Amino acid sequence: MNGPLLSLDEAIARLVAAGRAGALREHDRVSTFDALGRVLAEDVRSTLDVPPADNSSMDGYAVRAADVREPGTVLHVSQRIPAGVVGRPLDPGTAARIFTGAQVPTGADAVVMQEQCEPVPGDGLGEVRINSVPTAGAFVRRRGEDVQQGTTVVARGTRLSPQSLGLAASVGAATLKVVCRPRVALFSTGDELMMPGEPLKPGAIYNSNRYPLRALLQAAGCEFTDLGIVPDRLDATREALRRAAEGHDLVITSGGVSVGEEDHLRPAVQAEGRLDLWQLAIKPGKPLALGAVRRGGGGEALFVGLPGNPVSSFITFLLAVRPLLRAMQGAADEGLPRAVAVRADF
Numbered sequence: 001m002n003g004p005l006l007s008l009d010e011a012i013a014r015l016v017a018a019g020r021a022g023a024l025r026e027h028d029r030v031s032t033f034d035a036l037g038r039v040l041a042e043d044v045r046s047t048l049d050v051p052p053a054d055n056s057s058m059d060g061y062a063v064r065a066a067d068v069r070e071p072g073t074v075l076h077v078s079q080r081i082p083a084g085v086v087g088r089p090l091d092p093g094t095a096a097r098i099f100t101g102a103q104v105p106t107g108a109d110a111v112v113m114q115e116q117c118e119p120v121p122g123d124g125l126g127e128v129r130i131n132s133v134p135t136a137g138a139f140v141r142r143r144g145e146d147v148q149q150g151t152t153v154v155a156r157g158t159r160l161s162p163q164s165l166g167l168a169a170s171v172g173a174a175t176l177k178v179v180c181r182p183r184v185a186l187f188s189t190g191d192e193l194m195m196p197g198e199p200l201k202p203g204a205i206y207n208s209n210r211y212p213l214r215a216l217l218q219a220a221g222c223e224f225t226d227l228g229i230v231p232d233r234l235d236a237t238r239e240a241l242r243r244a245a246e247g248h249d250l251v252i253t254s255g256g257v258s259v260g261e262e263d264h265l266r267p268a269v270q271a272e273g274r275l276d277l278w279q280l281a282i283k284p285g286k287p288l289a290l291g292a293v294r295r296g297g298g299g300e301a302l303f304v305g306l307p308g309n310p311v312s313s314f315i316t317f318l319l320a321v322r323p324l325l326r327a328m329q330g331a332a333d334e335g336l337p338r339a340v341a342v343r344a345d346f
Contacts, residue, residue: 044167050145058111077097213313269303275289290303
C-alpha cells in the first residue's frame with residue numbers, strides 16, 4: 001500500500017464507514033441509574049404530558065382572574081394546596097393558598113405571587129387582599145408545556161449524559177435500551193518497553209501509551225482487555241493479533257506501524273486479515289493503520305494500529321478511533337471541543 005497519503009478527512013470517512021459496517025447489533029436494558037455514558041438504542045418517548053396537569057410556578061394564591069378587577073380586592077381563602085395535593089374546585093369569589101408545583105384547582109385560571117398579597121385574619125383560613133390585577137394564565141404552567149405525550153425526549157444514538165438521564169427520568173423511564181459496549185483488545189509492541197514501577201534498563205522506556213489509551217477507552221464506554229506488551233517479532237505479533245481478535249469487536253495496537261525493520265504490524269495484519277489504510281497526511285500521527293483481523297471461528301475484528309509516539313498516539317485516537325467507536329455504536333460523532341477567540345473589553 002504505497003499510494004498517496006490519505007487526508008485526515010478521507011481517513012475519518014473510511015474509519016466511520018468501517019465502524020458502521022461493523023456496527024454492534026446487540027442491546028442491553030439497564031437501569032437509568034446505570035446508563036451514564038451508554039449509547040441509546042431506541043428513542044425515549046414520553047408516555048405522559050409534562051407537567052401532567054396545570055400547576056403553579058409560584059407560591060401565592062390561585063384565583064379566577066375575573067374576580068380581581070382592581071387592586072385591593074379581598075377574597076375568602078377556601079383551601080390550602082401544597083405540592084402533591086389535588087385541591088377542590090375553586091368557587092367564584094374565593095382564592096386558594098397554593099405553593100410552587102401544586103396543581104391549580106379547577107376553576108382557577110391565574111396565580112398571584114405571595115409578594116403581591118396580604119393575608120387578612122378571619123375565620124378558617126381567613127381572607128387575602130390581592131394588590132395587583134392578574135391576567136388569565138399568570139404564573140400557571142400548562143399541562144404538557146414542557147413535554148407533550150408521544151414526544152421524543154432523548155433520541156436513539158445519543159450518548160447518555162447526566163442531562164439526558166434527567167430527561168428520561170422526567171417521563172418515567174426507569175430502564176433504557178442501550179447498545180452493548182464495544183469489546184476492545186489493546187496491546188503495545190516494542191522490545192524497549194517496560195512498565196512503570198519496574199527498574200528501567202539501559203535503552204528502555206516506560207510504556208506510557210498504555211495509560212491514556214486505557215483511559216480513553218473507558219471514557220468512550222468500552223469494555224477492554226489489556227494484552228500488555230508484545231515483543232518485536234513477527235510470529236509474536238501474529239499470535240497476539242489472533243488472540244486479540246477472539247471475543248473482541250476491535251483490536252487497537254500502539255507502536256510498530258512505521259516502516260522500520262522491527263515494525264512487524266503491517267505484515268502481521270496482512271497475514272492474519274487485511275490492511276485497508278496505511279499512513280495519513282498529518283503530523284503528528286502519520287503512521288496509522290486500519291484493517292481487520294480474522295477470527296478462528298469466522299468473522300473478523302476491526303483493527304486500528306496507532307503510532308508509538310505518545311503525542312501521535314493520543315491525537316490519532318481522538319481524531320480517528322473516537323469517531324470509529326461512535327459509529328460502531330450507532331452514535332453521531334460529537335466532534336472535538338473547539339476554542340473560539342472572543343474579544344473582551346473590560
